[in-house]
Amino acid sequence: xxxxxxxxxxxxxxxxxxxxxxxxxxxxxxxxxxxxxxxxxxxxxxxxxxxxxxxxxxxxxxxxxxxxxxxxxxxxxxxxxxxxxxxxxxxxxxxxxxxxxxxxxxxxxxxxxxxxxxxxxxxxxxxxxxxxxxxxxxxxxxxxxxxxxxxxxxxxxxxxxxxxxxxxxxxxxxxxxxxxxxxxxxxxxxxxxxxxxxxxxxxxxxxxxxxxxxxxxxxxxxxxxxxxxxxxxxxxxxxxxxxxxxxxxxxxxxxxxxxxxxxxxxxxxxxxxxxxxxxxxxxxxxxxxxxxxxxxxxxxxxxxxxxxxxxxxxxxxxxxxxxxxxxx
Numbered sequence: 001x002x003x004x005x006x007x008x009x010x011x012x013x014x015x016x017x018x019x020x021x022x023x024x025x026x027x028x029x030x031x032x033x034x035x036x037x038x039x040x041x042x043x044x045x046x047x048x049x050x051x052x053x054x055x056x057x058x059x060x061x062x063x064x065x066x067x068x069x070x071x072x073x074x075x076x077x078x079x080x081x082x083x084x085x086x087x088x089x090x091x092x093x094x095x096x097x098x099x100x101x102x103x104x105x106x107x108x109x110x111x112x113x114x115x116x117x118x119x120x121x122x123x124x125x126x127x128x129x130x131x132x133x134x135x136x137x138x139x140x141x142x143x144x145x146x147x148x149x150x151x152x153x154x155x156x157x158x159x160x161x162x163x164x165x166x167x168x169x170x171x172x173x174x175x176x177x178x179x180x181x182x183x184x185x186x187x188x189x190x191x192x193x194x195x196x197x198x199x200x201x202x203x204x205x206x207x208x209x210x211x212x213x214x215x216x217x218x219x220x221x222x223x224x225x226x227x228x229x230x231x232x233x234x235x236x237x238x239x240x241x242x243x244x245x246x247x248x249x250x251x252x253x254x255x256x257x258x259x260x261x262x263x264x265x266x267x268x269x270x271x272x273x274x275x276x277x278x279x280x281x282x283x284x285x286x287x288x289x290x291x292x293x294x295x296x297x298x299x300x301x302x303x304x305x306x307x308x309x310x311x312x313x314x315x316x317x318x319x320x321x322x323x324x325x326x327x328x
Contacts, residue, residue, distance in 0.1 A: 019122045020046055021323055022316075023113050025098050026129030026261075028055025029305045030295025032082035033312030034127045039089035041320045043125070046092045048115060050261075053095065054079030055131050056296075057305055060147065060156055066305055078305075101126075103268045107289040108326040124326065125290050125319040128269075128277060129312060130261035132296040132303070137169070137254060141225040149231020150252050154178040155304070157251070163187050166251035167234060169222060171195055175255035176204040182253070183211045190247055191216045192236060225252070260297050269293075276300050284315040290326075292318050 022038045024031050027049040038045040057063065060075030069078070087093065100114040103126070114120045134152040136142055142150060151157040154168070158181060166186050168179045171193040179191045191208070196218050198205050208214055217236060224235035226246065233248040260275045270278045270287035277286055277293040284292040294315035295308035 019110060019124060020044065021123065022046070022125045022127065022319060023111070023121065023123040024048070024127045024129060025113070026050055026055070026131055026295065026297070027053050027083070027093075028057060028079070028129060028131050028295055029082065029309040030131070030297075030312035030315070031055070031127070031129035032079075032086045033309040034129060034294055034316045035086040035091040035312075036089055037313050037316030038127070038319065039086065039091050041316065043316070043320065043323070044090070044092070045127075046094060046121065046123075047086065048098050048113075049093060049095050050130060051097050052131075052133075054083070056133070056152075060151075060153070062160070063156065063305065064159055065155065098264060101264055101268055103288045103291055105288065109289065111288075111290060125323060126292070127284075127312075127315045127319060128265065128286070128291065128293045128297055129295045129308075129315070130297045131308075132258040132260040132276075132300075134254065135257045135259060137222060137256070139222065139225060141227070142254075145225060145227065145231050145252075148229070149227065149250060150225075150254065152254055153303075154181045154253050157253075158182050158185060161186055161251040164250040165248065166190070166253065167192055167222075167247060167249050168253045168255055170255035170257075171198045171200060172255070172257070173200045173204055174257070176200040176208050178253050178255050179214055180204070180207055180211065182251075183214050186251075187213065189214045190249070192220050192222060193218050194221055195219070196240070222252070258296070258300070258303065260300075262297060272300075274300055284311055284318050290319070290322055292322075 022043040022045040024047040035045045035047050057075035062072050064072040096115045098115050102112040110122045111126045162185045165188040167190040169192045179189050182189045219240035220236050220238050222234045223237045226233040262275050277298045279298045286293050292315040294311040296303050
C-alpha cells in the first residue's frame, strides 16, 4: 500500500505543476504542422514523437510529390526538416510514447496524458496525430526491403519503377487504384489477389479489366521475397492449383489495408468501424471538447503527407479558436 501511495503522491505533484494549452501526440507531417501553427499562435505546444519518430515517411526512400521540393527529398530528411522547423518555434519535443489518456467531457475541461511509467501532464487542448500503420504480409525480408523495392504507396514510389515490372497485393479499392496508377507508367503490373474474386467497387474492376498490362493472379499468395540487397522477384503460390511460380519484378506494392494507431483512444473518442477517429465534416473536431485529430488517424481515403500536413494546420487553428471561446 505504501508503494502505491507514493506513486499517487508523485503523480499529484507532477500533474499540478502546470496546465498546458496544447499537447500533440505524433510526429509525422500532421503532428509537426500542428506544432508549428500552435507555436506561432503562442500555445507553447508539447509534442510526443511516439514509437516511430517522423511517422511512416521515414520508411520512404524518396518523396517526389511534396510541394516545394522540385528535386525530391528523402522521407527521413523531410521529417528532420519538419522537426527542425517546429523546434525553431520552441516546440517542446518529448521522445516518448503516450500510453494512456483520460479525456474530459466538459467544455474547457482538462485532459490528462500519461507517458513513461508514472508521468502525466495536463492540457486544455489535445491534438491527436498518431497516424496509421500499413498491414504487413508477415513473411521473411518484407520489412528489410521497405524502400528497397517494397512499398505501401504507388503514388509515392511508383515513378522509380517506370517501364519496369511490378506487383500489387490486394483485391480492394486501394489495391486496384494502385494497380491502375502503376499501369500508366510500368510495363507489366501483376495484381495478386488471395481470393477468387475482387472485392473492390465495380467501377474500379471495370477499369482494371480494360488495362492490357495488368495481369490478375487470383487465389494467390506471395510466399517468398527474392533478392539479396534489394527486391528482385517474388514466389507466388496458387492455393487452388497448388502450384508455385516465380515472377521477376522491381517493385512490390502491398495494399492490404492500414491500421489506425488509435488503441489508446478506444474508450475515449468516437471511432468508426475501421478504428479511425471520427471528426466533424470539414473540421478536425472530435467527440470530446478540446480534442482534435489530424492526419492519417482520421483519414482512411487520402493518406498523403501533404494532406496530413494540411489537417495538422487545421487542428491547430481549430484548437486556437476553442481556447479563445473557452477564455471568454
